[in-house]
Amino acid sequence: xxxxxxxxxxxxxxxxxxxxxxxxxxxxxxxxxxxxxxxxxxxxxxxxxxxxxxxxxxxxxxxxxxxxxxxxxxxxxxxxxxxxxxxxxxxxxxxxxxxxxxxxxxxxxxxxxxxxxxxxxxxxxxxxxxxxxxxxxxxxxxxxxxxxxxxxxxxxxxxxxxxxxxxxxxxxxxxxxxxxxxxxxxxxxxxxxxxxxxxxxxxxxxxxxxxxxxxxxxxxxxxxxxxxxxxxxxxxxxxxxxxxxxxxxxxxxxxxxxxxxxxxxxxxxxxxxxxxxxxxxxxxxxxxxxxxxxxxxxxxxxxxxxxxxxxxxxxxxxxxxxxxxxxxxxxxxxxxxxxxxxxxxxxxxxxxxxxxxxxxxxxxxxxxxxxxxxxxxxxxxxxxxxxxxxxxxxxxxxxxxxxxxxxxxxxxxxxxxxxxxxxxxxxxxxxxxxxxxxx
Numbered sequence: 001x002x003x004x005x006x007x008x009x010x011x012x013x014x015x016x017x018x019x020x021x022x023x024x025x026x027x028x029x030x031x032x033x034x035x036x037x038x039x040x041x042x043x044x045x046x047x048x049x050x051x052x053x054x055x056x057x058x059x060x061x062x063x064x065x066x067x068x069x070x071x072x073x074x075x076x077x078x079x080x081x082x083x084x085x086x087x088x089x090x091x092x093x094x095x096x097x098x099x100x101x102x103x104x105x106x107x108x109x110x111x112x113x114x115x116x117x118x119x120x121x122x123x124x125x126x127x128x129x130x131x132x133x134x135x136x137x138x139x140x141x142x143x144x145x146x147x148x149x150x151x152x153x154x155x156x157x158x159x160x161x162x163x164x165x166x167x168x169x170x171x172x173x174x175x176x177x178x179x180x181x182x183x184x185x186x187x188x189x190x191x192x193x194x195x196x197x198x199x200x201x202x203x204x205x206x207x208x209x210x211x212x213x214x215x216x217x218x219x220x221x222x223x224x225x226x227x228x229x230x231x232x233x234x235x236x237x238x239x240x241x242x243x244x245x246x247x248x249x250x251x252x253x254x255x256x257x258x259x260x261x262x263x264x265x266x267x268x269x270x271x272x273x274x275x276x277x278x279x280x281x282x283x284x285x286x287x288x289x290x291x292x293x294x295x296x297x298x299x300x301x302x303x304x305x306x307x308x309x310x311x312x313x314x315x316x317x318x319x320x321x322x323x324x325x326x327x328x329x330x331x332x333x334x335x336x337x338x339x340x341x342x343x344x345x346x347x348x349x350x351x352x353x354x355x356x357x358x359x360x361x362x363x364x365x366x367x368x369x370x371x372x373x374x375x376x377x378x379x380x381x382x383x384x385x386x387x388x389x390x391x392x393x394x395x396x397x398x399x400x401x402x403x404x405x406x407x408x409x410x411x412x413x414x415x416x417x418x419x420x421x422x423x424x425x426x427x428x429x430x431x432x433x434x435x436x437x438x439x
Contacts (some may be wrong), residue, residue, distance in 0.1 A: 136262025272305020
């Protein structure tokens with residue numbers, strides 16, 4: 001692997017620093033924006049689902065055709081980095097659900113590509129320990145700048161007129177985000193064009209177990225983001241700057257968490273994952289909107305541990321799974337997690353008790369998968385974890401094949417019925433024509 005100097009790593013950290021302000025002023029306040037213009041949980045879920053579906057389809061395409069990422073990655077990274085920022089300027093100019101969904105889908109597609117390309121840049125350029133270090137520093141840098149972004153967002157939400165605030169906040173965030181685009185343009189990514197993708201996966205059951213855990217865990221976080229803000233604003237009657245302050249102090253917590261967790265063992269990260277599962281219970285039992293701020297501090301700190309488990313495992317697997325596929329799969333997992341969370345939000349609607357029960361169930365399932373099927377994290381022995389992992393993979397593969405065969409037979413049966421019906425209709429038409437001719 002090519003040896004890269006500290007300049008390369010610091011550009012990645014600084015990119016995350018400016019991107020943190022941009023994200024906190026745009027995507028970080030997007031749910032607040034939707035709630036403020038009258039969206040309930042169902043409407044928010046629809047917008048998120050439409051955008052997640054498009055990014056998931058893109059992720060599936062990239063996983064099957066990873067060469068798209070490998071060819072001229074720098075040009076693609078700069079283009080989508082720029083386009084993503086521009087979408088927020090356009091979102092500030094529309095109010096119809098359809099247009100918001102289309103633009104947010106464009107944002108999500110660009111965001112998925114950026115995440116994949118950034119992950120490819122990191123995984124394809126650095127060793128495992130360097131990846132841990134850069135990931136931790138990027139997370140901390142993003143947290144620091146997010147604090148400033150959310151503080152500015154909370155200030156502007158309280159200062160600007162209700163119907164104009166986001167027409168200023170979103171473009172401001174986009175302009176700040178373009179600074180991180182400028183930093184990306186300084187990276188030398190020529191060595192990534194020499195990367196290769198393995199034709200055959202050596203240990204598919206390990207990839208499947210880790211992917212399943214990470215998808216469920218991220219889905220719990222995404223679902224919480226859909227339900228929590230409307231709960232605080234609509235059910236508890238909190239003003240719109242309360243969610244902004246929650247995000248602000250959550251970002252402060254994430255800074256400390258990133259520095260705390262980045263050098264910890266998987267055993268320590270496992271404890272953070274377990275503690276994060278208590279979050280939904282604390283949310284439901286707290287009636288005061290203000291007290292949700294310290295709860296978000298707690299959930300953000302422990303959520304970082306679970307997030308690092310997934311990221312660090314893929315950093316380890318990339319030695320035999322490949323940097324390209326690891327990067328693409330991480331992006332695809334994130335998109336699927338959003339796609340899973342959004343229809344759940346539509347089904348839950350305004351039933352917040354059910355919502356937080358589902359959130360807790362997702363977190364419990366993520367813990368169960370990690371503790372039993374991932375050898376690095378499991379509470380059982382490595383051999384037992386590998387056995388459970390193979391059982392999970394085999395049963396899922398069998399279920400998929402069975403479902404595929406059933407679907408194929410169902411489609412064939414429907415086609416046969418359609419053809420049979422068409423033949424009956426044609427025979428009837430021929431009979432009627434002959435009957436009229438005989439008359």
